[in-house]
Amino acid sequence: xxxxxxxxxxxxxxxxxxxxxxxxxxxxxxxxxxxxxxxxxxxxxxxxxxxxxxxxxxxxxxxxxxxxxxxxxxxxxxxxxxxxxxxxxxxxxxxxxxxxxxxxxxxxxxxxxxxxxxxxxxxxxxxxxxxxxxxxxxxxxxxxxxxxxxxxxxxxxxxxxxxxxxxxxxxxxxxxxxxxxxxxxxxxxxxxxxxxxxxxxxxxxxxxxxxxxxxxxxxxxxxxxxxxxxxxxxxxxxxxxxxxxxxxxxxxxxxxxxxxxxxxxxxxxxxxxxxxxxxxxxxxxxxxxxxxxxxxxxxxxxx
Amino acid sequence: xxxxxxxxxxxxxxxxxxxxxxxxxxxxxxxxxxxxxxxxxxxxxxxxxxxxxxxxxxxxxxxxxxxxxxxxxxxxxxxxxxxxxxxxxxxxxxxxxxxxxxxxxxxxxxxxxxxxxxxxxxxxxxxxxxxxxxxxxxxxxxxxxxxxxxxxxxxxxxxxxxxxxxxxxxxxxxxxxxxxxxxxxxxxxxxxxxxxxxxxxxxxxxxxxxxxxxxxxxxxxxxxxxxxxxxxxxxxxxxxxxxxxxxxxxxxxxxxxxxxxxxxxxxxxxxxxxxxxxxxxxxxxxxxxxxxxxxxxxxxxxxxxxxxxxxxxxxxxxxxxxxxxxxxxxxxxxxxxxxxxxxxxxx
Numbered sequence: 001x002x003x004x005x006x007x008x009x010x011x012x013x014x015x016x017x018x019x020x021x022x023x024x025x026x027x028x029x030x031x032x033x034x035x036x037x038x039x040x041x042x043x044x045x046x047x048x049x050x051x052x053x054x055x056x057x058x059x060x061x062x063x064x065x066x067x068x069x070x071x072x073x074x075x076x077x078x079x080x081x082x083x084x085x086x087x088x089x090x091x092x093x094x095x096x097x098x099x100x101x102x103x104x105x106x107x108x109x110x111x112x113x114x115x116x117x118x119x120x121x122x123x124x125x126x127x128x129x130x131x132x133x134x135x136x137x138x139x140x141x142x143x144x145x146x147x148x149x150x151x152x153x154x155x156x157x158x159x160x161x162x163x164x165x166x167x168x169x170x171x172x173x174x175x176x177x178x179x180x181x182x183x184x185x186x187x188x189x190x191x192x193x194x195x196x197x198x199x200x201x202x203x204x205x206x207x208x209x210x211x212x213x214x215x216x217x218x219x220x221x222x223x224x225x226x227x228x229x230x231x232x233x234x235x236x237x238x239x240x241x242x243x244x245x246x247x248x249x250x251x252x253x254x255x256x257x258x259x260x261x262x263x264x265x266x267x268x269x270x271x272x273x274x275x276x277x278x279x280x281x282x283x284x285x286x287x288x289x290x291x292x293x294x295x296x297x298x299x300x301x302x303x
Numbered sequence: 304x305x306x307x308x309x310x311x312x313x314x315x316x317x318x319x320x321x322x323x324x325x326x327x328x329x330x331x332x333x334x335x336x337x338x339x340x341x342x343x344x345x346x347x348x349x350x351x352x353x354x355x356x357x358x359x360x361x362x363x364x365x366x367x368x369x370x371x372x373x374x375x376x377x378x379x380x381x382x383x384x385x386x387x388x389x390x391x392x393x394x395x396x397x398x399x400x401x402x403x404x405x406x407x408x409x410x411x412x413x414x415x416x417x418x419x420x421x422x423x424x425x426x427x428x429x430x431x432x433x434x435x436x437x438x439x440x441x442x443x444x445x446x447x448x449x450x451x452x453x454x455x456x457x458x459x460x461x462x463x464x465x466x467x468x469x470x471x472x473x474x475x476x477x478x479x480x481x482x483x484x485x486x487x488x489x490x491x492x493x494x495x496x497x498x499x500x501x502x503x504x505x506x507x508x509x510x511x512x513x514x515x516x517x518x519x520x521x522x523x524x525x526x527x528x529x530x531x532x533x534x535x536x537x538x539x540x541x542x543x544x545x546x547x548x549x550x551x552x553x554x555x556x557x558x559x560x561x562x563x564x565x566x567x568x569x570x571x572x573x574x575x576x577x578x579x580x581x582x583x584x585x586x587x588x589x590x591x592x593x594x595x596x597x598x599x600x601x602x603x604x605x606x607x608x609x610x611x612x613x614x615x616x617x618x619x620x621x622x623x624x625x626x627x628x629x630x631x632x633x634x635x636x637x638x639x640x641x642x643x644x645x646x647x648x649x650x
Binding site: 028036043068129152166170171174195199200205208230234235240248252256 | 488
């Protein structure tokens, strides 16, 4: 027995002959299921990459967290697009050296850039937002000349490159570091114990709740394949969210009892302590070199 | 509303994180005092729940979907301090794992969504719900309005953080170093998006969840409302309820009329022919038709929403608003009674 075609087709075609004009907007049920699926897929993919045998994967999480913070700060303070381009390129190189597909890293960062450029960066380049020397005239607006200014274009390039570099650094950190290591690194960097404990537990049970939400949505999709009624849709979302809260609360009690049964008395300790090795020294010196180079070049170009 | 890295200067991020430090300390202490050792699993599950709420796509009228933040919802269910911890942890997971919101900008994001939003929203919720019974409609609507106001307060805070960047951080030739938009652009842009779609979604989800729990799981509402009574049911007839909400909406609109006094100039396209800037529109003279028909009606009772010769402009504005409302209500009343009479005659 096969599933009928109308049931698996995502959206009805709107054209007169039902052959064209398919709506690309998914409805809220599909979007939520797809969103939860994306989160699970991304997590599995990143845990696979964190298990690879690359330079960055072998480095200690503490060194990587410190390095990522240093690079984020350098990117934030840099005033030159060329320096940001250099920083960005070095993250892509570091990825390819660590068996992280550079294509994945580049795509993850640049997928959002066209939208982002249209909404934020290009308007920022207009003379109405950033006044200055107009290099690309676009006519007049109520008598005042309108166009892209040199200052605006620089600002747009700065904001796009800075965001791209920062995302690249954070993605590289999280896809090369297993979650428990990242947590214990946060702990050794003096992030409060309670916060790290809650962060770890929340991450663990997040997937449990997501799975349960996906189940509820799939059940609805199976029973009401094409229900586009707005009011019923909203009532369903509210009921799912309310029921999920009930499940989360009940689960928290069970988790607490399970923790107590294993000896939890209000304090949690991490047992992952590794000495630093040669690879850590390598990563550390590479980051220090890149950081100093970026600061130096930025300083020289400014003056 | 998740601010990525690169939009805010590191100093703004540092100030925001500094402002959040005492909030986090206080929130941690208060929540631990209430739930003692259960602290970790309860707040962790609340944080995971918060993350999930941000994943719910809520349908909006044009056929697309939008998602809510849910900070006020968690504040109503578990209290504002627990919401601070839960939303902060959810934001940390989003920033670290899913690249949603920056790592350096974490403090700013937490300030907007984990502090301003739950506290403002919860304050509004308490002010409106007052001593209303736990399962009353008023409490659910109060939660919805709290969500709406809280989200808009958070958006305003984010708009302020964006808007001060070009004023404080630019190079000698005026190139902005971080977000380039000024306050005059960020505030309307954020307000437009959040007063309409996003605010509506937050309202619908917050109110919807409270309504659902009132119907299906009252003990969960009791977690944060242990002292609130559950009433004997006193049902108000549906027709009266409808009238009540309509009257409430109009009353709020009426109370907001003095806002018009704060605006300068006249609305776009409503200038008198004499006040037109001809040069700007590349015109030599006022067009014939415009000049002829602009003064067609001379007998307005309150010309320009005021008394004649502009005496007492503020009083005139308010009186013309009151008279206008009275006339419109009168006309509406007559039309409605005619329609209902015609309907009952048809039956």
